[in-house]
Structure formats: structure tokens, C-alpha cells
Amino acid sequence: MHKSIKIGAIFLLLPLFSISQEFIRIKAAYSIKIKTSTGISQLSMGNIFYDKNIDKIVYENKYPREEIWVTKDTISYKLLGGGVVNTIQNINMNKLTVFYLALSGNLNDFGLTNSKFSIEKVEKDKGLVITTWLPPTEYRKLIHKILISNKNGQLSGIVMIDSEEKVISKQFFRKYIIANGLLFPTEIVQISYSTEGKENYQITTFRDIQVNDFKKDFMYDYPITY
């Protein structure tokens, strides 16, 4: 009798444990530093809020000036003083942010498993597991292939190569931490190459990462009002 009660209690408690393991929202302070081959340097700092169920990315930009940017579906909104002052038509990329991919557990392959890309080969080289992904044939004139490297089971780099075998862009995901059980990179280094082969650098740094913070509902679902 006692045994059956224990088993029953375990079954009742199981959903609670599984809920605690689900990652829904993330908040982080960000710094984005850009240095271009043309000599331009830029720095942006602020906080970012993302709830994968609401699917709004809310940027509370603090530096160099305070403003809110919200990306929802295919539109990015710029808000000042609580109201929209500008909208920009965009493409819907929220599902390809480091936030969504990390929260949903798909960061390791950058979500390519669920795409039209196919694996050409997987190799182990110099401590990296490198997967070569090919786009559908009709797209290979532009994107020849994407290489994704994993180190110790974590996404470490992505390289995009064009049809002339030239590198278009590299991204490195580094300095992983575990925040409330979620593995998350606190530094993303991106190098994009101009047509002349010159390098443009961008480093995105995340600090003060909070996962499943349910205190600031307002920021995660920032109202888009005119």
C-alpha cells in the first residue's frame, strides 16, 4: 500500500520537475561592440528581454541613448516615451536568435536540423566536431555551405562559405555559463568580410543572465502603442 502511494506521488510530482526544466524566458544585459574595416567603431549597451511564448524581442537600449526596440513577427518597432516613433519592415528571425535557440535546446546546430539544409559530412578535427550543411541545390550559387563546429558538446563556431569558397561570415560562441540550468554563451564574436576581403568585427557580450524571471512581465511583453 505504502509502495503504491509512493509511486503515485512520484507520478504526480513528475510534471512539476519537468516544468522546472523548461526554459521559457531570458533576460540579459548586453554590450555590442562593432569595429568596421572602414574605421567606424560603435558601442551599444542595454538589456534584452525574450519570452519564447510571447516571441517579442525587447531591447531596452541604454547607451548611447535610451530607447526601446521591439521585434515582433516581421516588424521592428522603435519606441520613445512609451510610443512607437518608427517601424521597420524586417524578416522574422526571432526563432534564429541565440535566445530562442538556447531556450528551446536547439543552439548546438543553430536550428539547422529543422530546416531544409542537409548534412554533407561530419568530421572530427583538432578537437572540434565539424558538421558541413548544404542548402537546397537552388540556393548554392549564393550559399555554398555552412560549417558548424561543436566543442565539448557546445556550439563553438559557424562559418558561411559562398560558391567561390570564400568565407562570408564567421561566428564564434564562447564563454558559456550555466544560468539557472540553461547553458548560454556570454560572448558571440562575429567577423564578416567585405567584398575586398576586409574584416568587420562585432562582439556581443551578455551579462547578468536571468532565466525564467517572472517578475518583469511588462518588459517581456512590451506594449506596442502609438
Next chain:
Amino acid sequence: MKKIIFILLSLIAISLQVDASDADFFNLDEAKLSTEMYELNQLEEMILSNGYNQSFFDFTSTNISSMPFSGLNLNDASNPTILPPFIWGCIGGPIGIAIVYVLSDQDSKATMRSFWGCLLGSCVYGSFGGGLFSTY
């Protein structure tokens, strides 16, 4: 003699080719990265130490240049490329856009404009919300 040198050079070239692997694509020149980002790292540290209100900072004493954003029309909704780099910084960047390009056949032109905008936006346009100079 020339033939021998030619053969030796060819062999070296071949061996170098053989040694090159996909892992080499993931090389990152840390020293160059640190050099390129030196001033920005300093500025970031100063802001983290002293808060976001850094209008007193004398930018003219550094090599940090202004951003050429003034010629752009913020209300031009037909151009999807013009987004602040801090937005591109958090999303997938050019690789993410390339994936979207493959996924969304219907709007590939707009996607590709975003792609090149993402790649070149920070070099050509600067940033609306992310520049070092809050002169606007």
C-alpha cells in the same frame, strides 16, 4: 637545379594543401581581435564602472569615429536592411538570414536585402541607435 627547386616547392605547396582542413576555418586571431577592440573594450569597462550616462567622455581624444547615419530615411519601410546593429548582434546575423532565405522562398528579395544590410550595415551606414555619438 631549377627543376629540383620547383619540385620541392610543389611538394611543399601540396603538403600545405593537404594539411589545410575545415577546422582551419574556425581559427580566430585573438591578438588582432584584442587590438581592434581595444578602445571599445575600454569604453565598455568605463561605462560598466560609472553608469550609462557618459556624455562627459571626450571622444575626440580617441580614434573612434562618427557614424554616417544622417542621410538615411528612418521612415523608409520599403527598405528592410536598415536596422540598428545591436539588433543584428543578438539575432543570427548573416548566417541566420541565410537560413531564413532558404526557408522563406516567398520573400527572398527582401531577405537578401536584409542579408546584405546585415553584412554591410555596420560598415556603410553606422547605427541609428548604437553609435558612440549621441548627437541626434
